[in-house]
Amino acid sequence: xxxxxxxxxxxxxxxxxxxxxxxxxxxxxxxxxxxxxxxxxxxxxxxxxxxxxxxxxxxxxxxxxxxxxxxxxxxxxxxxxxxxxxxxxxxxxxxxxxxxxxxxxxxxxxxxxxxxxxxxxxxxxxxxxxxxxxxxxxxxxxxxxxxxxxxxxxxxxxxxxxxxxxxxxxxxxxxxxxxxxxxxxxxxxxxxxxxxxxxxxxxxxxxxxxxxxxxxxxxxxxxxxxxxxxxxxxxxxxxxxxxxxxxx
Amino acid sequence: xxxxxxxxxxxxxxxxxxxxxxxxxxxxxxxxxxxxxxxxxxxxxxxxxxxxxxxxxxxxxxxxxxxxxxxxxxxxxxxxxxxxxxxxxxxxxxxxxxxxxxxxxxxxxxxxxxxxxxxxxxxxx
Numbered sequence: 397x398x399x400x401x402x403x404x405x406x407x408x409x410x411x412x413x414x415x416x417x418x419x420x421x422x423x424x425x426x427x428x429x430x431x432x433x434x435x436x437x438x439x440x441x442x443x444x445x446x447x448x449x450x451x452x453x454x455x456x457x458x459x460x461x462x463x464x465x466x467x468x469x470x471x472x473x474x475x476x477x478x479x480x481x482x483x484x485x486x487x488x489x490x491x492x493x494x495x496x497x498x499x500x501x502x503x504x505x506x507x508x509x510x511x512x513x514x515x516x517x518x519x520x521x522x523x524x525x526x527x528x529x530x531x532x533x534x535x536x537x538x539x540x541x542x543x544x545x546x547x548x549x550x551x552x553x554x555x556x557x558x559x560x561x562x563x564x565x566x567x568x569x570x571x572x573x574x575x576x577x578x579x580x581x582x583x584x585x586x587x588x589x590x591x592x593x594x595x596x597x598x599x600x601x602x603x604x605x606x607x608x609x610x611x612x613x614x615x616x617x618x619x620x621x622x623x624x625x626x627x628x629x630x631x632x633x634x635x636x637x638x639x640x641x642x643x644x
Numbered sequence: 645x646x647x648x649x650x651x652x653x654x655x656x657x658x659x660x661x662x663x664x665x666x667x668x669x670x671x672x673x674x675x676x677x678x679x680x681x682x683x684x685x686x687x688x689x690x691x692x693x694x695x696x697x698x699x700x701x702x703x704x705x706x707x708x709x710x711x712x713x714x715x716x717x718x719x720x721x722x723x724x725x726x727x728x729x730x731x732x733x734x735x736x737x738x739x740x741x742x743x744x745x746x747x748x749x750x751x752x753x754x755x756x757x758x759x760x761x762x763x764x765x766x767x768x769x
Contacts, residue, residue: 407751408751409750409751410749410750410751410752413749413750413751413752414750416746416749417746417747417749417750420743420746445739446735446736446738446739447735449739449742449743450735450738450739450742453742454713454717466706468709471706471709471710472709473709473712473713473716474671474675474712476741476742476745477741477742477744477745478745479744479745479746479747479748479749479751479752499721499724500724500735503724503725503728503731504728
């Protein structure tokens with residue numbers, strides 16, 4: 397754990413904030429690079445980027461409320477903009493960002509799928525964020541005696557931040573390689589969402605998160621929701637329903 | 645209500661400015677009006693969460709807390725279909741504030757939601 401990265405005079409620079417910023421910057425660069433490479437006009441790309449950003453922050457907050465209950469600090473809309481309380485939850489970000497982009501696309505009347513623009517950027521962002529989690533000492537796992545356990549918060553624990561870091565790094569490389577190799581638009585994003593939902597579902601068993609029902613956590617229910625939704629999209633695509641549609 | 649069709653660049657710019665500026669004006673007004681009430685109720689609810697306070701006080705508290713996101717998101721979606729450039733202005737204002745919060749976040753202690761996790765067994769992102 398190394399929560400403070402450096403101190404310059406009286407100014408303290410925190411690891412988590414720095415790595416979130418690095419992750420967000422990398423995400424921004426890759427989204428705009430991919431968007432332009434795929435021929436997306438600047439104006440549309442900027443709107444989609446903003447919609448994903450705002451949607452992801454709102455989605456994140458909704459999931460945190462589901463997990464932690466109606467805490468006043470979470471319910472207060474204006475705390476979204478106070479530095480230090482911009483609290484993230486990746487599952488919420490994925491769902492909220494997706495919904496944000498769908499609303500923006502519907503509003504603009506864009507007749508094509510744009511998820512592949514975001515697909516490689518998401519795991520790259522999370523590589524940086526998980527380094528921040530590891531240094532900040534959050535997102536930790538349950539106690540274990542495994543040889544690779546790390547000492548954190550008074551016990552030897554699963555390094556769940558590192559499990560996810562390796563997953564995200566591997567998927568960034570895979571998605572980057574597959575960028576132009578998958579047959580249909582949005583396959584790249586769906587591949588990532590499906591794989592991440594499966595990974596996260598199992599990683600949750602090692603993480604310290606509150607169990608809400610059926611022995612599962614809120615992120616696990618979201619993972620199942622994502623997997624059912626993907627199954628529905630893939631099953632109906634061949635019949636010309638949702639997958640052939642404009643918005644999903 | 646028909647969706648506005650923009651014919652000139654000036655029309656687009658005007659609507660964008662209305663949306664961007666309107667977001668700050670509207671939220672300043674809401675925040676100024678609600679802040680005293682929310683502060684008092686927040687103190688009551690924080691001390692009495694799970695306690696014996698009248699449910700109506702909690703209800704007022706939650707209604708007031710839900711008002712700003714409901715107004716902001718509701719207006720945003722409404723404008724997205726009616727006057728999209730106003731919605732874009734609102735979106736840009738929201739996005740700019742979030743980006744500023746992320747930038748400033750390097751100087752504030754924050755490890756996922758550790759602040760709240762102290763009070764609950766929850767983990768992180």
